[in-house]
Amino acid sequence: MNGVNLATPHPLQPYWDLTLAAVRADALRIALEWKLFNLLHLPASAQSIARQLRLDPANTGYWLDTLWSMELLNRDDSQPPQYHNTSVASDYLRPEAPDYCGDAWSFRLRGLRHFAGQLGDQVRAGRPSGQAPDVATTIDNWTSAARLQIAQEQRAVTVDLALRLMAQIPEFPGARRVLDLGGGPGLVAIALARDNPLLCGEVFDFAQTVSVAADNIRLAGLEQRLTVRGGDLASDSIGEGYDLIWCSSVLHFVPDLAATLKKIHAALRPGGVLVSAHAEIPEDPQQARRVMPYYLSMQMLGRQLTPAGGLVEALEQAGFEAIDSHAEVAFAVAPVAVQVARRSPS
Template sequence: MNTQLSPASTSSLSTPHPMQPYWDLNLAAVQAEALDLALEWQLFEWLVQPANAAEVAAHLQLDPGNTGHWLELLWALQLLERDPGPMPRYWPTALARDYLCSTSSLNCGAAWRFRLRGLRQFAGQLGQQLRSGQPATPLPDPARSVEQWTAAARVQIAQEQQAVTCDVALRLLARIPEMASARQLLDLGGGPGYVALALAREYPQLRATVFDFAPTVTVAAQNIRQAGLEARVGVLGGDLAVDDIGQGYDLIWCSSVLHFVPDLAATLARIHAALRPGGVLVSAHAECPGDTRTAQRVLTYYLSMQMLGRRVSDQGELQEALHASGFRSVETLGEVAFAVAPVTVLVARRGER
């Protein structure tokens, strides 16, 4: 009798089965729920003083046995440390203390939960959108969208900027030769304004402007006042599709904004005109890549945006559009790690004349 072996049968016994990545999708739902509950119940803050499962259960009014299993999963996810013994005590790992404790300046726990809620809602509507072409719940009107973006700028986007984007922007712009001599910078679609603030601190000669919707820049203005940088960082409110964004900038930082503009060519032309001769645009936007490794993360995150008619350019498409808009040269810095999914960074330079 001939027995046909699966491809996995001919590999090492420790080699994961080809189906493992898709089984991992099932496991991720449980892992996300375990972390979501830890954040909701402020577990990491409470465990600043190490505690065992019985003590955690008493504090949170949970079942002691199941609490122990939950804590073990959080330990496996490298969010908790534990000491040896039959009744181990648990405490947050350095990662959890830095990024998931509300007392940390890098805390992005609320931002993580915000993304989880949005992705769960979209996943639940995916079949409906495929069948009808429309989301299960009505789209908000433009005013409501601005209100929601402004609310996110106060908390969730602010957290992501402070924990992720500011550091990425500082490291990226340090590689741009023109940055050292730049005097006027525009943070285009800057939300709460923390990127502009970080750059102003790093480059004392710099004056920065945060452009976003009028209600949103009130959030940025408050953050600027709290930082004591009103003399060098200002705000400009408006709609990028129709309103003036200013002129004479040496450098424009534009991150995850162009997905939302109705006319890409017209917007890029206005950005080009806002730069002084020799000025630089640094664009950080997700693209649909040609390789499955990157595409898996990008397309999963941006699928909801695509289904709402937002623009997620194919690889190389934005670079061509920048050339067509009059930029003298467009350099790609390739894939850069960002919150949730990677982006492609393009450095476009306006000609000297």
């Protein structure tokens, strides 16, 4: 028997793992709904948690062990065992934490499960010709998400990535005017303005949505440097003379990608920089597997999702040059491709 590896996974294991993921997701879902991670900020036993939440003690222990196996809880060797939050649970899943992201995670889970439940019907029937999403409902949903779930993701994930990207862009310290295009809650613009004290600019989004950004700008005390501009990217002015434009997960939704990129190019001053952060479909299936499930619903609604390299080609056709590309940047839920593209100085 020497040399025989009995632990080699069966070829079906990745697909069995799909079924197991549903159980892990619900173990976390109820933990968030019941605010478990507040109770386990300090060590506690399963019996103690069961008493506080009025649960069955034995099954509570099995549930906590599942969360331990997911590396959301630590478990000591005492009898009975004591459980407490890992750093991930404490930093991102405890409601009192500054970077709490539990609502955003639950929001993504509900949306993806709703879509998955309709997947067969979508594949069978497609989208009826000429039928577009209800624009008013879409704007209402986006505005609501910008106030809570998207704000959580920007605060916990996007802001840090934006600042790390800016540290690699030589033009950023000299930038004086920024546009956060489709900025939702505006937290990226706020972070950039705090990082560069000479930076002023605007957050552009739907008229309803920019009220959320305006509230956040006031709370940050940056009303003298940041303003908001409401409108429709496809038809309204986005301003001009920007040194820097941040555009994340916006181009998927525009009706004409080429026209939108030309509009963005024209809004930059000569020598200005566009930072575009948008998912593309990787050529490698293992990399594509991290992207496709999240963006499949967008594709089936007719949204833009370019193959790898497609955005660089579109940027070049729109007149951008000196493009620096980052193929996989770890944004929330799924990685995106980031292009740092420039308008010619002359």
